[in-house]
Amino acid sequence: MALCRYQLLKPSHNSAIAVSLLPRYPSSLRRSPRRRLPRFQRRRLLCTASLDRQLIVRYRHRLSSDILHFHLSYLMSHLFLRDQQGLSSEDTSSSITGDLLDYLNESWTQFHATAEAKRQLIAAGFQLLNENDDWNLQPGGRYFFTRNMSSLIAFAVGDKCLCWHWEITHYHYRTMKLIKVLWNTPLYSVGSGFHVVAAHTDSPCLKLKPRTACLKSGYQMVNVQTYGAGLWHTWFDRDLSVAGRVILKSGDGCFIHRLVKVKRPILRVPTLAIHLDRSVNTDGFKPNLESHLVPLLATKFEESHAKSEEKPLQPGSSKGAHHSLLLEVLSEELDCKVNEILSIELNVCDTQPSCLGGGKNEFIFSGRLDNLASSYCSLKALVDSCKSPFDLADQTAIRMVALFDNEEVGSNSVHGAGAPTMFQAMRRIVNCLASDNSGECAFELSADMAHGVHPNFSDKYEEHHRPELQKGLVIKHNANQRYATSAVTAFLLKELANIHKIPVQEFVVRNDMGCGSTIGPILASGVGIRTVDCGIPQLSMHRLHYQTFFP
Numbered sequence: 317m318a319l320c321r322y323q324l325l326k327p328s329h330n331s332a333i334a335v336s337l338l339p340r341y342p343s344s345l346r347r348s349p350r351r352r353l354p355r356f357q358r359r360r361l362l363c364t365a366s367l368d369r370q371l372i373v374r375y376r377h378r379l380s381s382d383i384l385h386f387h388l389s390y391l392m393s394h395l396f397l398r399d400q401q402g403l404s405s406e407d408t409s410s411s412i413t414g415d416l417l418d419y420l421n422e423s424w425t426q427f428h429a430t431a432e433a434k435r436q437l438i439a440a441g442f443q444l445l446n447e448n449d450d451w452n453l454q455p456g457g458r459y460f461f462t463r464n465m466s467s468l469i470a471f472a473v474g475d476k477c478l479c480w481h482w483e484i485t486h487y488h489y490r491t492m493k494l495i496k497v498l499w500n501t502p503l504y505s506v507g508s509g510f511h512v513v514a515a516h517t518d519s520p521c522l523k524l525k526p527r528t529a530c531l532k533s534g535y536q537m538v539n540v541q542t543y544g545a546g547l548w549h550t551w552f553d554r555d556l557s558v559a560g561r562v563i564l565k566s567g568d569g570c571f572i573h574r575l576v577k578v579k580r581p582i583l584r585v586p587t588l589a590i591h592l593d594r595s596v597n598t599d600g601f602k603p604n605l606e607s608h609l610v611p612l613l614a615t616k617f618e619e620s621h622a623k624s625e626e627k628p629l630q631p632g633s634s635k636g637a638h639h640s641l642l643l644e645v646l647s648e649e650l651d652c653k654v655n656e657i658l659s660i661e662l663n664v665c666d667t668q669p670s671c672l673g674g675g676k677n678e679f680i681f682s683g684r685l686d687n688l689a690s691s692y693c694s695l696k697a698l699v700d701s702c703k704s705p706f707d708l709a710d711q712t713a714i715r716m717v718a719l720f721d722n723e724e725v726g727s728n729s730v731h732g733a734g735a736p737t738m739f740q741a742m743r744r745i746v747n748c749l750a751s752d753n754s755g756e757c758a759f760e761l762s763a764d765m766a767h768g769v770h771p772n773f774s775d776k777y778e779e780h781h782r783p784e785l786q787k788g789l790v791i792k793h794n795a796n797q798r799y800a801t802s803a804v805t806a807f808l809l810k811e812l813a814n815i816h817k818i819p820v821q822e823f824v825v826r827n828d829m830g831c832g833s834t835i836g837p838i839l840a841s842g843v844g845i846r847t848v849d850c851g852i853p854q855l856s857m858h859r860l861h862y863q864t865f866f867p
Contacts, residue, residue: 509757788819
């Protein structure tokens with residue numbers, strides 16, 4: 317047994333970027349490119365030479381085929397234009413909108429959004445992976461994993477991800493004549509890449525503090541803290557409740573996570589009457605977020621409960637940290653005992669359901685549209701683009717959806733986009749498939765909601781970049797890299813949209829205003845993947861209830 321003369325084309329595991337594992341061919345071949353080479357050497361050189369093409373040329377040649385088929389699925393799902401199973405466009409739109417409303421109504425928190433995504437993926441035949449186990453990935457396989465119950469990465473491997481890449485030959489021990497090829501080793505196809513749509517599961521909200529119990533003027537109040545940059549005045553005088561996850565001690569002494577959602581309104585933040593603050597209409601409503609934004613739970617009730625509230629708080633005790641009434645409400649929802657509740661991680665949520673509205677039922681009114689609408693479209697694109705066993709048959713790339721938590725507060729958490737989660741997942745996929753994957757072919761859509769022009773405040777928008785709700789997807793630009801869009805990535809997306817007659821718009825913020833950001837620049841710089849920032853236009857961003865357009 318003898319290996320061929322040149323080193324095998326293996327990925328470099330020391331590469332700083334998992335998706336930039338580029339193969340190298342011998343310098344002797346580069347010095348004499350016109351020399352007649354043996355067949356197996358010519359094949360190697362041919363595979364490697366394809367990496368030298370320019371990005372736009374390679375993408376332009378394959379734009380209408382499979383290279384961005386997954387991204388096309390995302391574009392069409394967000395526009396509600398996909399015509400499936402012989403349905404008319406009207407029936408298809410109604411079906412997709414109904415699914416979106418169901419997803420929004422189920423996903424009160426980032427935990428519930430991830431759980432709903434997990435349920436849909438399992439129903440579609442995706443296999444749940446454990447980050448702590450070894451992965452055995454196969455071409456044509458569909459997989460996903462979650463982290464912290466609030467972030468998720470799902471991916472589908474194309475059936476044609478394998479090629480025959482190196483030869484192990486057998487020579488006669490005396491004459492050294494080639495007898496036969498024993499086998500070829502399958503590897504991931506050179507030039508195939510990751511096609512990614514990334515979004516996030518969290519939204520600005522109020523979160524319960526570690527110790528919520530508070531008594532004021534005969535009322536039981538619940539201490540909260542602000543999460544993200546919300547329009548906090550919109551949380552006043554709304555029917556509120558709580559949802560999130562609870563850590564319980566089970567009967568066998570183990571500790572478990574349980575999701576909880578109290579659907580009835582149990583909290584409210586009342587405003588001060590106009591008679592007691594006449595300046596509110598002239599000077600504006602300026603609440604103190606520490607003392608004024610405290611939800612009211614109940615009046616001070618039964619003597620036994622009141623006495624228990626006045627007892628010294630015990631370290632680590634849920635009963636001491638929270639009102640007994642709140643714990644009783646949670647225990648009823650979870651069907652457990654109060655003393656089994658050890659820790660809570662709850663958001664304050666609006667109980668008003670998501671719905672269609674407007675004179676033509678053309679708007680979606682809902683909380684958490686930023687960014688659950690993008691999460692839903694990303695998830696639907698992945699599921700629909702590989703629903704049939706034949707959908708991955710001719711594909712040579714890996715389709716991936718990444719839904720992260722904590723985007724609204726900078727993404728710097730173990731389950732946020734700032735963590736190396738996607739990098740590690742790509743590296744593990746590369747290793748499982750013995751991949752020579754090229755970062756030049758990787759492409760990402762950073763999907764986050766965009767600012768639609770407000771008819772009453774149109775002067776707040778740059779004059780020539782005012783996205784309208786009914787005019788299509790928005791490509792976001794920022795010279796200071798608050799968005800990851802470049803001329804190349806914007807061109808690719810616009811070209812893809814143009815081929816399939818999908819309308820797009822462009823947005824840039826005014827020079828005299830600050831600009832928000834997304835997970836796009838974080839992933840582009842952290843993973844080394846070309847990215848375009850885009851999103852669905854909407855109104856009322858970061859308030860309790862949002863508004864977007866449905867054709």
